[in-house]
Amino acid sequence: MDVIQVPRIAGGLMFLPTPHRDERGFFSRTYDRDVVAAAGLDPDAFVQDSISRSVQGVVRGMHVRAGAGEAKLVRCSYGAVLDVVVDLRPDSPTYRNVEYFELTGDNQVTVYVPAGCAHGFQALTDPADVSYRIDRAHDPSEDVSIAFDDPGLAIEWPLPVTLMSERDKAAPSLAEATRRLS
Numbered sequence: 001m002d003v004i005q006v007p008r009i010a011g012g013l014m015f016l017p018t019p020h021r022d023e024r025g026f027f028s029r030t031y032d033r034d035v036v037a038a039a040g041l042d043p044d045a046f047v048q049d050s051i052s053r054s055v056q057g058v059v060r061g062m063h064v065r066a067g068a069g070e071a072k073l074v075r076c077s078y079g080a081v082l083d084v085v086v087d088l089r090p091d092s093p094t095y096r097n098v099e100y101f102e103l104t105g106d107n108q109v110t111v112y113v114p115a116g117c118a119h120g121f122q123a124l125t126d127p128a129d130v131s132y133r134i135d136r137a138h139d140p141s142e143d144v145s146i147a148f149d150d151p152g153l154a155i156e157w158p159l160p161v162t163l164m165s166e167r168d169k170a171a172p173s174l175a176e177a178t179r180r181l182s
Contacts, residue, residue: 001015001016001017001018001029001032001035002015002016002018003015003016003035003038003039004016006085006099006111006112008087008094008097008098008099009085009087009094009097009099009113009114009117010087010089010092010093010094010114011092011112011114012085012099012111012112012113012114012117013039013041013111013112014101014109014110014111014112015035015036015039015073015109015110015111015112016107016109017029017030017108017109017110019106019107019108026106028108030075030077030108030110030131031073031110031133039112041071041112045071045135046073046133046134046135047134047135047136047137048132048133048134048136048137048138049131049132049133049134050131050132050134051077051129051130051131051132052129052130052132053127053128053129054081054121054123054127054128054129054130054163055123055126055127055128055162055163056123056124056125056126056127056128056159056162057122057123057159057160057161057162057163058122058123058128058161058162058163058164059120059121059122059148059157059161059163059164059168060120060121060130060164060165060168061084061118061119061120061121061145061146061148061168062084062086062118062119062120062145062146062147062148062150062153062155062171063118063119063120063143063144063145063146064088064116064117064118064119064144064146064177064181065115065136065139065142065143065144066142066143066144066180066181067139067142068115068136069114069115069116070115070134070135070136070142071112071113071114071115071134071135071136072112072113072119072132072133072134072135073110073111073112073113073132073133074103074110074111074113074119074121074130074131074132075103075108075109075110075111075130075131076103076104076105076108076128076129076130076131077105077108077129077130077131078105078127078128078129079104079105079123079124079125079126079127079128079129080102080103080104080105080123080124080125080128081102081103081104081121081122081123081124081128081130082100082101082102082121082122082124082157082158083100083101083102083103083111083119083120083121083130084098084099084100084101084119084120084121084122084155085098085099085101085111085113085117085118085119086098086099086117086118086119086146086153086155087114087116087117088116088117088118088178088181089114089116089117092116096152098153098154098155100156102124103121103130105129115135116181118146120148120155122157122158122159122161124158124159143167144177144180144181145167145168145170145171145172145177146171146172146173146174146177147171147172147173147174148161148164148168148171149161150173150174152173152174152175153174
């Protein structure tokens with residue numbers, strides 16, 4: 001498994017597995033404690049695994065946590081998504097940068113999203129499963145959403161947005177969400 005730095009997000013990493021393919025399909029290691037540690041992350045910090053399944057066109061996000069934030073490892077385990085990370089850490093050299101990743105069940109690439117960065121994705125296939133490994137237990141009182149179509153983010157979603165949660169539909173502007181993070 002190779003690890004590369006994400007240039008537009010300070011501290012962002014991509015973990016690139018080596019799928020072993022044959023006539024049956026493939027086998028791929030998607031998490032390796034030693035590789036995570038060698039990349040400078042504490043593998044014992046991750047406390048929760050979650051998965052979402054979305055139909056094509058769904059946008060989930062943009063989400064970030066207040067307080068100490070939340071770091072996560074994200075990968076598409078089935079289908080394909082356009083994954084988006086926005087650096088909202090005011091002291092970061094990549095503050096307000098937006099980075100895009102095409103994550104697929106075929107490539108099994110994992111993206112490390114540092115605490116303080118907003119995250120979201122759009123399902124490019126029907127279905128698309130996204131797996132998350134998160135470093136803090138969920139506390140709904142710290143959830144912060146940002147409007148997926150905020151002009152300050154200028155995210156280029158590749159498909160028409162077909163569905164969103166009520167929470168994401170009602171998400172405030174980037175400016176309002178940023179005040180909540182301060």
